[in-house]
Amino acid sequence: MAEAPTIETFADGAAWADACSERLIASLSAAVAETGKAIFAGSGGSTPSPIYRRMAGSDLDWSKVVVTLIDERYVPETSPDSNATLIKKALMTGPATAARFLPLYHAEVTVDRAAAIAGKALAAEGDHLDAVLLGMGEDGHICSMFPESPTLKTLLTPDLKPAVLGVPHGRDGMAPSLERLSINLPWLMTARTVVLALTGAKKREVFEREAAGDPKIQPIAALIAAGVPLQVVWTEKA
Numbered sequence: 001m002a003e004a005p006t007i008e009t010f011a012d013g014a015a016w017a018d019a020c021s022e023r024l025i026a027s028l029s030a031a032v033a034e035t036g037k038a039i040f041a042g043s044g045g046s047t048p049s050p051i052y053r054r055m056a057g058s059d060l061d062w063s064k065v066v067v068t069l070i071d072e073r074y075v076p077e078t079s080p081d082s083n084a085t086l087i088k089k090a091l092m093t094g095p096a097t098a099a100r101f102l103p104l105y106h107a108e109v110t111v112d113r114a115a116a117i118a119g120k121a122l123a124a125e126g127d128h129l130d131a132v133l134l135g136m137g138e139d140g141h142i143c144s145m146f147p148e149s150p151t152l153k154t155l156l157t158p159d160l161k162p163a164v165l166g167v168p169h170g171r172d173g174m175a176p177s178l179e180r181l182s183i184n185l186p187w188l189m190t191a192r193t194v195v196l197a198l199t200g201a202k203k204r205e206v207f208e209r210e211a212a213g214d215p216k217i218q219p220i221a222a223l224i225a226a227g228v229p230l231q232v233v234w235t236e237k238a
């Protein structure tokens, strides 16, 4: 069985955000130096903004970078739930406005059609992700992979093609409350660098529980079993 990665602990939010940003930028810079381009896939939610602000201030040649999302709520950018709006505001500022943004959401189509459009566009950019920033909810979800949800059967199948998939909202009060879009495990398996940014005692506890869980129904355990190169970076308070 694959071993859970060590949780790296940082003394405060500034050191934690610096460490996350430095690792992601190092991977993107190496890709630009080697191939002339790089793909970054970032998370939404409440955790990543300080990391994005630091990344935006780096001297990476952003004109060579494609920025996309690991997941998205099926809402337009005018919604406060839009991950696209969050990443545009926090990351794509200053020199980083030169990066090209690849949205997962598309208007006026079904969530599955939007996923197919986004999946095709991402696959046209390359066959791997150079750097990925993941977050985790206190319920153990990463991307839009919710523990024990029926969509995990497809999202977590390791030997499918890398794809973006539509995620229906949960029934009977189960998560997620909105339709969503998510990259699948095979995309994560292509990634050169994957930082899982965690804050707070609760998330540390949840990570430890999920990492030791069943890869069929617990996404964190599935990533570990599939050999996704997770760097788990934690601080008590961001």
Ligand SMILES: O=C1O[C@H](COP(=O)(O)O)[C@@H](O)[C@H](O)[C@H]1O
Pocket (backbone or CB within 6 Å): 042, 043, 044, 045, 046, 047, 048, 070, 071, 072, 073, 083, 134, 135, 136, 137, 138, 141, 142, 143
């Ligand atoms: O819904 C989502 O939640 C997770 C975790 O968010 P956080 O607010 O606990 O940081 C996030 O990683 C994901 O991208 C987002 O869609």
